[in-house]
Amino acid sequence: MTDIIEAYLKKVLQQQEQVEIRRSEIAQLFDCVPSQINYVINTRFTIQKGYLVESKRGGGGYIRIIKVQVLDDLDMLNTMIEIIGDSITEKDAKSVVQKLYEDDIITKREAKLMLVAMDKSLYTGERVIDNRLRSNLLRTMLVNLKYEEPNKRKADHS
Amino acid sequence: MTDIIEAYLKKVLQQQEQVEIRRSEIAQLFDCVPSQINYVINTRFTIQKGYLVESKRGGGGYIRIIKVQVLDDLDMLNTMIEIIGDSITEKDAKSVVQKLYEDDIITKREAKLMLVAMDKSLYTGERVIDNRLRSNLLRTMLVNLKYEEPNKRKADHS
DNA sequence: TGATTGTTTGACTATTTTTGACTATTAATT
DNA sequence: AATTAATAGTCAAAAATAGTCAAACAATCA
Numbered sequence: 001m002t003d004i005i006e007a008y009l010k011k012v013l014q015q016q017e018q019v020e021i022r023r024s025e026i027a028q029l030f031d032c033v034p035s036q037i038n039y040v041i042n043t044r045f046t047i048q049k050g051y052l053v054e055s056k057r058g059g060g061g062y063i064r065i066i067k068v069q070v071l072d073d074l075d076m077l078n079t080m081i082e083i084i085g086d087s088i089t090e091k092d093a094k095s096v097v098q099k100l101y102e103d104d105i106i107t108k109r110e111a112k113l114m115l116v117a118m119d120k121s122l123y124t125g126e127r128v129i130d131n132r133l134r135s136n137l138l139r140t141m142l143v144n145l146k147y148e149e150p151n152k153r154k155a156d157h158s
Numbered sequence: 159m160t161d162i163i164e165a166y167l168k169k170v171l172q173q174q175e176q177v178e179i180r181r182s183e184i185a186q187l188f189d190c191v192p193s194q195i196n197y198v199i200n201t202r203f204t205i206q207k208g209y210l211v212e213s214k215r216g217g218g219g220y221i222r223i224i225k226v227q228v229l230d231d232l233d234m235l236n237t238m239i240e241i242i243g244d245s246i247t248e249k250d251a252k253s254v255v256q257k258l259y260e261d262d263i264i265t266k267r268e269a270k271l272m273l274v275a276m277d278k279s280l281y282t283g284e285r286v287i288d289n290r291l292r293s294n295l296l297r298t299m300l301v302n303l304k305y306e307e308p309n310k311r312k313a314d315h316s
Numbered sequence: 317t318g319a320t321t322g323t324t325t326g327a328c329t330a331t332t333t334t335t336g337a338c339t340a341t342t343a344a345t346t
Numbered sequence: 347a348a349t350t351a352a353t354a355g356t357c358a359a360a361a362a363t364a365g366t367c368a369a370a371c372a373a374t375c376a
Contacts, residue, residue, distance in 0.1 A: 035334085056354080058343050060353080109268060116298045145267070145271075148270055181363075182363075196364080197322095216361090217333035
């Protein structure tokens, strides 16, 4: 169900910059409880995944999902670096890497390397420490990408 | 039993690049306990044998087995993985990365990302712990470089 | 045959999703 | 202004999955 609602909203977002819904209507459409919509939004439309969400209650209330717009790769990297902050969970970190891959800022191999580096199992097991270590690592990686020319093999003298 | 389930999954994988199952369904199909499926997967669908496994718990959960292609450069990577062992200093780790770059096994960007991840300043400050963390990270990265998934569609949110 | 290795089982744990009761906010009506 | 209606948000319990681990059992090896 979550996946279906997510797919529906993303499809609309392929055409548009943002989408505005009435929570109860979508819940009815998919025959689920209204709070399911909140669950979808909280788990699938996070800032790490590149979305902003606004809402209003009361009569004429709505939920609006907005795709975060960036100018270029550099802007995206800077935005992500801000989002990372000085602590980040495994899940959020992986969302960030995934987003960079989807936006063609990093290659699949680079994404894999970075994803591996975000994995919980590599760290100490102390949640607070790990989230700090992870944010240091990811942030430094992204800072590096800012100053790096895109992909070139050393022997590729083309 | 293990052999039968293995054969079943491999047969499906002859037709497809990947297979997605619901653990309890397969267990029912073969009249065994669900954890038997984990055993099959852990013993027969390892990365060394050319398979990648992903899963999700909870509602709509699944286990997905993906065929991967073993890449060239295996020997070099395997050698490096051995060298790394379960503890490695910053200096040695950086040498390993440098060597991979010089041998054209990784790109400059990849090298930079990996070098960043080896840097002492990112870790806890406890030498023994850091060397262990670093080796875990570098080793896992190299293991990942050995395999490649077949044409996974990217960002297809339709 | 005794030791070793591989398989099966199930109790317990971990994760993710679904649900609904209760709360908070805003707009409309009195 | 106060009250009521119409929204959306929160939170925790329940349900629906998958994972782990060790004990029991089976097969194979020396």
